[in-house]
Structure formats: structure tokens, C-alpha cells
Amino acid sequence: MAGKARKKAANRETEMKVKITWKEIKQQKVLLIWSLVIVIYGFIFYYLPLGGWLMAFQNYKPAKGLLHSEFVGLEKFQRLFSDETFIRVIRNTLAMGVINLVVTFVMAILFAILLNEITHKYAKKTIQTISYLPHFLSWIIVTGILHDMLSGTGVVNELLRNLHIIDKPIDFFAHPSYFWPIVAFANVWKETGWNAIIYLAAITSIDPSLYEAASIDGAGRFAKIMHVTLPGIKPTIIILLLMNVGNVLNAGFEIQYLLGNGLVQSVSQTIDIYVLKWGISQGDYAIGTAAGIFKSVVSIILIVIANQIAKRNGEEQLY
Secondary structure: OHHHHHHHHHHHHHHHHHHHHHHHHHHOHHHHHHHHHHHHHHHHHHHHHHHHHHHHHEEOOOOOHHHHOEEOOOHHHHHHHOOHHHHHHHHHHHHHHHHHHHHHHHHHHHHHHHHHOOOOHHHHHHHHHHHHHHHHOOHHHHHHHHHHHHOOOOHHHHHHHHOOOOOOOOOHHHOHHHHHHHHHHHHHHHHHHHHHHHHHHHHHOOOHHHHHHHHHOOOOHHHHHHHHHHHHHHHHHHHHHHHHHOOOOOOOOHHHHHHOOOOOHHHHOOHHHHHHHHHHHOOOHHHHHHHHHHHHHHHHHHHHHHHHHHHHOOOOOOO
């Protein structure tokens, strides 16, 4: 009898859970429908195209299609890594990616902290608005500004000559050693204000009583930044760093393509430019796909490694 009673109670509990579940589904049906639309969109435009990766393992011919092209295994990858140009492209992409990550990441944090220290309300809003406006400029406009600034008669050369630092104008776009710093400067100028927004939001969520306690203890502005502000936004910094580590090989395409020329080609080409040149312009879609797969795999590995390091050190994680 006791067993039957328990079984009935369990059945009633199950029925109640089912009723509650259907009730919740009915209440949230609009959100569930929109969620389903987003899932379908993601499947069609993000996961379904991954079937095109099959090209990297074929001697792909557009006329034959994916299903009838000759399967060649890892031949395209072997060709990639035996190509000195591709090895140099990996170096360029990795170098510019790391430089951009470090410089833009640090500058965004510093700018957000400095902006937060401005007490005048309208001055703060004005500076913030001006700082993120370059984010909305296209790279065509940005590179045009850079060309004007760094040309032989541009403001930079004129300033250096007036200060008697140089005797004759420097051709910045003819020297490979200047290219990576120019790219880093362009990224900082364009994205620092925009990237700082999320750090400013994180700073505003810090409990004001912590700053009051620090003031009572005699802490100055720098001490408050070091012991209140930075620890307060540390979780945000860790999460954004983990997310950006995966984009190291996404060093860019537009700025390198627009600013690059024959004189700086050895340091300006990235994987994306290589894919454009060999995968699309030359019609070798298989080699371009192989290069894209390599970039994706490396990005995933970097994210996993960074996340594991954060996990071992007890920091915020992506998963």
C-alpha cells in the first residue's frame, strides 16, 4: 500500500511539473518563437556554410561542385605550410594581432579610468562623445586621413621639421619598420573611445561606499584607482581579454589592404589578404578555405588555452 501511495504521489508530482512547464511555455511563447527564429537564422548563416570547409580537402572545381570534386586529403594544407609567403603572412598577422590587442586593450582601460576621474559632468560627456565618433568612420576615411597626415607635406613631417628633429620628410609608407606602429596607432585612434564604454559601465557599477571608505583611510586618487577601481572592473577585463584573445588572428584586412604597397608588402599582408589573393583572385578556393580553417582552429585553441589559464587562477571564465 505504501509503495502504491508513493507511486501515485510521484505521478501527481510529474503531472504538476508537466502542467507548470506548459503553463510557462504559453506565458513565454513570444520569446520562444523569437528565440527559434534566431536559432534558425544562426543555423542557416553560421553553421550550414561550414559545409564549404569540405573544399579544403578537395581539388575543388566550381563546375563540379562539392560532391564531385576530387578528394585530395591534406594536400592543400601541406602546400600552405610549404609556402614561405604563407609563413610570413602568419607572422605578420600574429604580430599585428598581438600589438593591436595589447595596445587597444590597455588604452581603452586607461582612457575609461581617466574619463571616470573627470568630475565636470558636461566636460566628461563631451569628451566621451568625441572619443567614440571615430568608431563610426569607415577604414577608407581613416586611411585617407593617415595618408594626409603622414605624407611628405603632411602635418607630422611639417611638425618634425619645424622642431628640427628631421632635415627632410620621412616617407612613412615606404619603410616596413613603420607599418606595424601605424596600424596600431590607427586602431587605437579609431576604437579606444568605443572600447572604453563597457569599462565605464563597469566602473559605474562599483559601490560608491568603497570609495568613501578609501577616502576615510586616507587614499588619494591613484590609490583609489589601484585598490578600488581596477579590482572592481577586473571581472570585465578578464572576460573581454578572453574574448579578444580569439581574435588575435583577425588582425584586420581593410587597413592593411589600403595602406599596403609593394615596398611594405613583406610586413603588410595578413591571412585575410592571402585568402583574397590566392583563394578568390586566383580562383583557388580550396587553398583559401584551408587558410581560413587554419585561422579558425588557431583562434579556438587560443580561446581554450586562455580560458583554462583563467580557470586555474580562479578568474572569470567564458564557459
